[in-house]
Amino acid sequence: MLRIIGGTVYDPANGINGEVKDLYVADGRFVSKTEEGQTIDATGMVIFPGGVDVHTHVAGGSINFARAMTPEDHRRTQAFIRTKTRRSGLGGMAPTTFATGYLYAGMGWTTVNEAAVPVLSARHTHEELRDIPILDKSSLVLMANNEIILDLLEDGEDERAKHILAWHIWAAKSYGVKAVNPGGVASWKWGKDAKHLSSKIEGYDHITPGVIINKLAKMVDSLGIPHPLHLHCNNLGAPGNVETTLETMRHLEGSRAHFAHLQYHAYGGDDWGTMKSEAAQLAEYFNAHPNMTTDAGAVLFGDTVTITADGPWQHLLYKLTGRKWGNLDVENETGCGIVPYTYRPSNLVNAVQWAVGLELLLLINDPWRVFLSTDHPNGACFWRYPEIIQLLMCADFRNDCMAKLPPEIKNRITLPEINREYTLYEIATITSAGPAKALGLPHKGNLGIGKDADFVIYHHDKDIARMFGHPRYVFKGGEIVIDDGEIREAPQGREYLIKPSYDPNTDDFLKPLFEDRYCMSFENYPVEMERIEHAQIQNCDATDATN
Amino acid sequence: MQKSKFLPRGRKDRTVVLVDIRETKSAKAADLFLQVRPGKDFEMLTILRAMIKGEHVTDDQVAETGLTTDVLQDLIERMKKAKFGVMFFGMGLSMTRGKHMNAAALLTLAAEMNAFTKFVAMPMRGHGNVTGADVIMRWQTGYPFGISFNRGYPRYNPGEFSTVDILVRGDTDCAFIIGADPGATMPRPAIEHLAKVPTIVLDPHVTHTSRLSRVHITTAPAGIAAPGTGYRMDEVPMPLRPALNSPYPSDEEVIRRIKEAIAEKPDWMTDQPQMIFSQV
Structure with missing residues (x-):
C-alpha cells in the first residue's frame, strides 16, 4: 500500500490537468483512500500515467536478427551489469530483452505493443517477451500477406477468411492484426512490390492492396477486436507517397484504422532530389476523419537499425546505402528486412523526414489520435523519446535545431511556420492515455480508481529532455521499480491476448490446406497457452467496436 | 519434397x-x-x-x-x-x-x-539445437556465441572468448558442459584442460567428456523423454513433446536445482545499483 501526496497530477483519461491531488494504491491498483503503507511526498513534482508504446519492435525474429547484425553497436553502447535484482544486458540500437525492460521503465514507460509478429515465429516472440521484465506487453500478428487469407479473398470467400483471421490471432496468442505493405510483401517473394492500392499482386488476379486493406479492416471491426487494423501502408518511404496514403485513408472511411509510423508515408516530390513534406495535407485530411488514429514514427538524427516486414523497401534501402542487408522470408506469411542506417542532418532527405515526424505531431490537433513513437528502432531508438518531447514542448529549441539543417530545406517543410508547443497535459495524452485508449486497454494510461497503478513521478525541470529521461520514481503495479535512476525491482509483466470467436469447423478446413503448404505439422503451429506467462485475455465485443 | x-x-x-x-x-x-x-x-x-x-x-x-x-x-x-x-x-x-x-x-x-x-x-547448422542456443544468446546478450560475462555484462570476441580458445589458454577453473561432447572433438590442449579442472557434464549418454569429468549427471533426452523447444535452422521454434518417460530429470530441472543451491550461498555480487542513463 502506498500514498503519494502533494503531486501535480496529469491524468487526461479523467480530464485532470495539473491538479494537486493525492493518490492511493492498494494491491497494484488505485484506490480511493488508504491509511497504511509508505507515504511519498511528491510536492512540487509532476505525476503522469505510465507510458504506453502503441508501436515498437522489441521482440521476435526481426529484432533478434538486427541484434546479430550489429555487434559493433553493442560494443560501444551502455552495458547493464548484473546485480541481485537485474540480469545483464546491452542497450543501444537493438537492446537485449532484459535491457529493453530496464530502459523503457527507466523513462517511465510501463506498457508496450510489439507491432509485427508472424504466426510461424510467434512462439519465439512470446519467449522473448517473457524475458522483457517490468513491462506489460501485447503483440500484433502479421496478416496482410498471408497466403491462405489472400487465396480466400481472391476467391471471394470473405466470411471464411474472417474465421481464419480470428483463428490465426488465437494461434499466435496475439492481441490484434497488423497489415504491412498489403500484397507488396507477397509480391516480394517474386522480387516485386505493390506500391499502389490498385497494383497487381504477383500470383493473384483479382485482389489488390486496396481490397486487402478494406476487407481486413472490416473483419477486424466485425470481430470486435479492441485495437483497430494496425496498418503500415503501401509505398513506405518513397517521395510522392502521400497520394497512396491519402487514397488508403479514403478507402478506409467507415472503418476504424490505426496508421502506423505516418511520418514514412507523408512525402511529396517526384524523386529523392525533390522530396518534400506533405504532412500539412495529410494532417488536414486526418483531422477531419475521426475514424483513424496514428503514431508518428518520428525520426531523430543518429545511428539506428531499420527493421520491417516490408522486404522490398529494405532491399531498396540496401541499394541506396550500400550497408549491411538482412532479408528473411517467412514462408507463406510475410517477410522481413534489416538495414543499419544513420540519419544525418546534412542529408536533405533525412532532414525532411525529421521535420515531417514533428509536423504530424504538431499539425494533428487531437492528441487523443496521434501518439508518440519512433517506430523503434526505425526512426530512432525508443530511449530517445525524451528528446522528441523536448522538441514538441519548446519551439525555441526546435528553431535552434532547424537552424542546423541545410538551407535547401526551406520550402520543403512547414515546421518553421508552426509555433505550437505541447503542454504537459497533451504530452501525457500522446504518450499514455491516448495509446492506451487506442489499444483498448482501459486500465492503462489512467490514474482513476480501480485502474492499474502504473505511474511516474517527475521532477519539474526546465530541461524537458532531462525531466523525461530521469524520472524521480516509476511505479509498476503499485511497486517502485525505478527510484532516482536506480532499478529497484524487476517484476514480471503481463501479456494481453484476445480470443475472437471463430467457426469451430475452422480446424477441419485449415488442416489439409496447411499440410499441403506448410513445413511443420498443423498441431505444432499454434502457440500453446502455457507458454504465455501471466496471460490476460481481453474481451472482444463485436457490437461495441465501431464506437 | x-x-x-x-x-x-x-x-x-x-x-x-x-x-x-x-x-x-x-x-x-x-x-x-x-x-x-x-x-x-x-x-x-x-x-x-x-x-x-x-x-x-x-x-x-x-x-x-x-x-x-x-x-x-x-x-x-x-x-x-x-x-x-x-x-x-x-x-x-x-x-x-x-x-x-x-x-x-x-x-x-x-x-x-x-x-x-x-x-x-x-x-546449415549442426545437429541438435545449435540454432536455439544461438537465438536465445542473441536476445539475452546481443551476441550468438563466444560471449564472456566476466565483467558482469556480455562481451563478444570469437577467437578470444570461444570455448576452444578459453580452454586452450587454460582460462577457466571450472567447466559445465551441457549436451555437447568437446572431449571427442576439441584439440588436445583443450581436452587436457577439461580433465584438469572440475568438469561437470549433463548428457543423456556417457560421452568422451563424461570420462574426463569429475561429475556426470544423466539427463532425459530432450524431445524424446523431456519437453522443450527446438529451433529449426531457419529459426522457427518447434515444440518438443516427449514420447517416452525417463527416470532421469531434464537438463532444465538439473540446472534449476543447481541454481537454487547456488542462490543459498553467500552473495558475491555488488549491491551497488546502477544508474540507467549513466552514459551520455
Whole structure:
C-alpha cells in the first residue's frame, strides 16, 4: 500500500490537468483512500500515467536478427551489469530483452505493443517477451500477406477468411492484426512490390492492396477486436507517397484504422532530389476523419537499425546505402528486412523526414489520435523519446535545431511556420492515455480508481529532455521499480491476448490446406497457452467496436 | 519434397546444385554437381560475383578453382532464371581456408543476385539445437556465441572468448558442459584442460567428456523423454513433446536445482545499483 501526496497530477483519461491531488494504491491498483503503507511526498513534482508504446519492435525474429547484425553497436553502447535484482544486458540500437525492460521503465514507460509478429515465429516472440521484465506487453500478428487469407479473398470467400483471421490471432496468442505493405510483401517473394492500392499482386488476379486493406479492416471491426487494423501502408518511404496514403485513408472511411509510423508515408516530390513534406495535407485530411488514429514514427538524427516486414523497401534501402542487408522470408506469411542506417542532418532527405515526424505531431490537433513513437528502432531508438518531447514542448529549441539543417530545406517543410508547443497535459495524452485508449486497454494510461497503478513521478525541470529521461520514481503495479535512476525491482509483466470467436469447423478446413503448404505439422503451429506467462485475455465485443 | 501452390510438382519443379570438394552421396540427389578445388571457395565465389557483374575473368583464373568458364556461365544462367534461389552453406565453407571471408563472399553473392531475381542464403547448422542456443544468446546478450560475462555484462570476441580458445589458454577453473561432447572433438590442449579442472557434464549418454569429468549427471533426452523447444535452422521454434518417460530429470530441472543451491550461498555480487542513463 502506498500514498503519494502533494503531486501535480496529469491524468487526461479523467480530464485532470495539473491538479494537486493525492493518490492511493492498494494491491497494484488505485484506490480511493488508504491509511497504511509508505507515504511519498511528491510536492512540487509532476505525476503522469505510465507510458504506453502503441508501436515498437522489441521482440521476435526481426529484432533478434538486427541484434546479430550489429555487434559493433553493442560494443560501444551502455552495458547493464548484473546485480541481485537485474540480469545483464546491452542497450543501444537493438537492446537485449532484459535491457529493453530496464530502459523503457527507466523513462517511465510501463506498457508496450510489439507491432509485427508472424504466426510461424510467434512462439519465439512470446519467449522473448517473457524475458522483457517490468513491462506489460501485447503483440500484433502479421496478416496482410498471408497466403491462405489472400487465396480466400481472391476467391471471394470473405466470411471464411474472417474465421481464419480470428483463428490465426488465437494461434499466435496475439492481441490484434497488423497489415504491412498489403500484397507488396507477397509480391516480394517474386522480387516485386505493390506500391499502389490498385497494383497487381504477383500470383493473384483479382485482389489488390486496396481490397486487402478494406476487407481486413472490416473483419477486424466485425470481430470486435479492441485495437483497430494496425496498418503500415503501401509505398513506405518513397517521395510522392502521400497520394497512396491519402487514397488508403479514403478507402478506409467507415472503418476504424490505426496508421502506423505516418511520418514514412507523408512525402511529396517526384524523386529523392525533390522530396518534400506533405504532412500539412495529410494532417488536414486526418483531422477531419475521426475514424483513424496514428503514431508518428518520428525520426531523430543518429545511428539506428531499420527493421520491417516490408522486404522490398529494405532491399531498396540496401541499394541506396550500400550497408549491411538482412532479408528473411517467412514462408507463406510475410517477410522481413534489416538495414543499419544513420540519419544525418546534412542529408536533405533525412532532414525532411525529421521535420515531417514533428509536423504530424504538431499539425494533428487531437492528441487523443496521434501518439508518440519512433517506430523503434526505425526512426530512432525508443530511449530517445525524451528528446522528441523536448522538441514538441519548446519551439525555441526546435528553431535552434532547424537552424542546423541545410538551407535547401526551406520550402520543403512547414515546421518553421508552426509555433505550437505541447503542454504537459497533451504530452501525457500522446504518450499514455491516448495509446492506451487506442489499444483498448482501459486500465492503462489512467490514474482513476480501480485502474492499474502504473505511474511516474517527475521532477519539474526546465530541461524537458532531462525531466523525461530521469524520472524521480516509476511505479509498476503499485511497486517502485525505478527510484532516482536506480532499478529497484524487476517484476514480471503481463501479456494481453484476445480470443475472437471463430467457426469451430475452422480446424477441419485449415488442416489439409496447411499440410499441403506448410513445413511443420498443423498441431505444432499454434502457440500453446502455457507458454504465455501471466496471460490476460481481453474481451472482444463485436457490437461495441465501431464506437 | 514439399509441393506448393507455385511448385505443384514438388522436386521436379526445383533445381538442386551441389558444390563440394568431393562427390558425396548428396551428388546423386542433385541436378548438377560442381567439384571445386579444396581451399578455392573464396576464389570461386568471387569469380561468380565478377562474372555476374560482367567483369572480365580469364579462363586461367577460373581453372584455378577446378571449374571451367562454361560451367560457371551455365550456373549463372540457371541462377538468374530461378524464381526464388536459396544458397545453403555449412562448415565446409566457414571452417576451411578463408573461413568467415568465404561466408561473407557467399552472403554478398546472395545479396547481389537480388538485382536479377529473388535470392537468399541460409547457414546449415549442426545437429541438435545449435540454432536455439544461438537465438536465445542473441536476445539475452546481443551476441550468438563466444560471449564472456566476466565483467558482469556480455562481451563478444570469437577467437578470444570461444570455448576452444578459453580452454586452450587454460582460462577457466571450472567447466559445465551441457549436451555437447568437446572431449571427442576439441584439440588436445583443450581436452587436457577439461580433465584438469572440475568438469561437470549433463548428457543423456556417457560421452568422451563424461570420462574426463569429475561429475556426470544423466539427463532425459530432450524431445524424446523431456519437453522443450527446438529451433529449426531457419529459426522457427518447434515444440518438443516427449514420447517416452525417463527416470532421469531434464537438463532444465538439473540446472534449476543447481541454481537454487547456488542462490543459498553467500552473495558475491555488488549491491551497488546502477544508474540507467549513466552514459551520455
